[in-house]
Amino acid sequence: MISQDLVEQLMRYGTSTVGIITATGRSGVNLMSAEWTYLVARRPPHFAVGCQIKNHTTGLILERREFGLTLCDASMASLANFAGTFTGAEIDKSSASGLRLREPAVTGTPTVEGGTLSAECRVRSVVDLPDYALIVGEAVWMTVDPARNAAPLVKHGGMYELGERILSRQVTGSATAYPDGTVRLCASAQGVDDPEQPVPWTVTLSPGAGGPEVPVGTVRDGEDLDVVIELPRAPLPGDALIVARPDCRPVRVALPTT
Known part of the structure; x- marks a missing residue:
């Protein structure tokens, strides 16, 4: 009621x-x-x-x-x-x-x-x-x-x-693992304008069990990111991807395991 x-x-x-x-x-x-x-x-x-x-x-x-x-x-x-x-x-x-x-x-x-x-x-x-x-x-x-x-x-x-535009410049993302070992990574950048030139997104594998981070690659894309990537190894519990671009705060995206 x-x-x-x-x-x-x-x-x-x-x-x-x-x-x-x-x-x-x-x-x-x-x-x-x-x-x-x-x-x-x-x-x-x-x-x-x-x-x-x-x-x-x-x-x-x-x-x-x-x-x-x-x-x-x-x-x-x-x-x-x-x-x-x-x-x-x-x-x-x-x-x-x-x-x-x-x-x-x-x-x-x-x-x-x-x-x-x-x-x-x-x-x-x-x-x-x-x-x-x-x-x-x-x-x-x-x-x-x-x-x-x-x-x-x-x-x-x-x-x-309305007040001022929210310019938090924050990345938010998620990842989906496929049976063939690849991962689809989607991310958006809030608070930035879509630039005339592509902005590089960097993706880094952060091991959940500790140890050094492993670069996955740099992807040139627009305001949003939607890519299928291959990881340097099979994901383990606790692994995450650090997704970043130079004009935003990075984000830690949980990496699902298959």
């Missing part, structure tokens, strides 16, 4: 970019804020929006089978808060101060100017959930402005903007 207290706190345990969703009806354009707005497919782009079934905007979307979407940046926090506080069934939110609507290019529904991305979407599927509908729309028109470099508006209980 999940406690009601936990249910009330659920929105504080996840993060998501705040979206402003637009829809059109007989009385004009309505908009609402949607905490649960996600890109769920890329080719072609599809966005999923979690909407309360009782919301005025939800009804308009399901009736017209289309909606506009703008992923907010940090400068839109006040507008997003307003759009999520009141219902369009009682007030014309399209006249809100600071709001600028962009004329639709493909559908009949405008999008909100600003933000990190805007899209006009046609509804492709609807998943019925308790009190909610997960509406999936295909983007039939989309625009971004790379020059803005705006910080996304993130909901995590309250509203936040």
